[in-house]
Amino acid sequence: MLLEVAGLSRSFGRLRVIEDLSLSVQPGEVLGIIGPNGAGKSTLFNLIAGVLPPTAGTIRLSGRDITGLPPWDRCRLGIGRTYQVPRPFAHMSVFENVLVAAVHGSRASLRQGRRRAEAVLALAGLAAQQARTAGALTLLDLKRLELCKALAVAPKLLLLDEIAGGLTEPECATLIGIVRRAQTPDMAVVWIEHVVQTLRRIATRLAVLHDGGVLAEGAPDAVLANSRVQDVYLGTEGR
Numbered sequence: 001m002l003l004e005v006a007g008l009s010r011s012f013g014r015l016r017v018i019e020d021l022s023l024s025v026q027p028g029e030v031l032g033i034i035g036p037n038g039a040g041k042s043t044l045f046n047l048i049a050g051v052l053p054p055t056a057g058t059i060r061l062s063g064r065d066i067t068g069l070p071p072w073d074r075c076r077l078g079i080g081r082t083y084q085v086p087r088p089f090a091h092m093s094v095f096e097n098v099l100v101a102a103v104h105g106s107r108a109s110l111r112q113g114r115r116r117a118e119a120v121l122a123l124a125g126l127a128a129q130q131a132r133t134a135g136a137l138t139l140l141d142l143k144r145l146e147l148c149k150a151l152a153v154a155p156k157l158l159l160l161d162e163i164a165g166g167l168t169e170p171e172c173a174t175l176i177g178i179v180r181r182a183q184t185p186d187m188a189v190v191w192i193e194h195v196v197q198t199l200r201r202i203a204t205r206l207a208v209l210h211d212g213g214v215l216a217e218g219a220p221d222a223v224l225a226n227s228r229v230q231d232v233y234l235g236t237e238g239r
């Protein structure tokens, strides 16, 4: 198993956001995560990536307990992530942004980092923009850059937090294409997204987060047809 989350809990004061949550991810999977606003999706990513410590529970990556490790160590062990709001080094070039991620996120040498940065920029269709200042990019290119930074660490586990938010349908298709091209059989993707249709096109499995735990998980169509899921999520959210 690539990722094993067991009995994970996280509270903020008296607010229990994640409660006794267990989840596993195998290499090669694309696990889509949906759930109402405030269900704890981003908190779950922050726990997996090590930005937040859990109140209880364990997180294992390739069998190794990483629960106590800081985010930079988890990154170097193969967890790459994107953030909901991209915050590149706005005054640096696109290439430099990806290079920083490649070198500092994966212990690559400068030379290896350059090669890696070139490869992911080409894969994401961003090579022609690589000399531009990151702050001058369009929203789609900013999302591409966010993906490139996560891919530059050569992740075994790629965590995508609402990367398609604010994009048009064809732009979402572009991002899906990049993720498909980037995927290898020994890598897994966990993708949080509000736009269910985007996930439906790429997810091999879907999990619905609700009340701090996993309400339903399984084949995307079966999960979306589940009446409890429709009640608590699709029904209330009108999506």
Ligand SMILES: Nc1ncnc2c1ncn2[C@@H]1O[C@H](COP(=O)(O)OP(=O)(O)OP(=O)(O)O)[C@@H](O)[C@H]1O
Residues within 6 Å of the ligand: 012, 015, 017, 035, 036, 037, 038, 039, 040, 041, 042, 043, 044
């Ligand atoms: N650092 C924090 N301190 C206090 N409360 C927090 C903190 N981070 C998140 N929360 C609360 O935890 C709950 C879950 O937040 P989270 O961002 O994980 O939800 P989400 O499912 O990602 O939501 P959205 O779909 O709106 O992005 C929310 O009620 C939020 O206000």
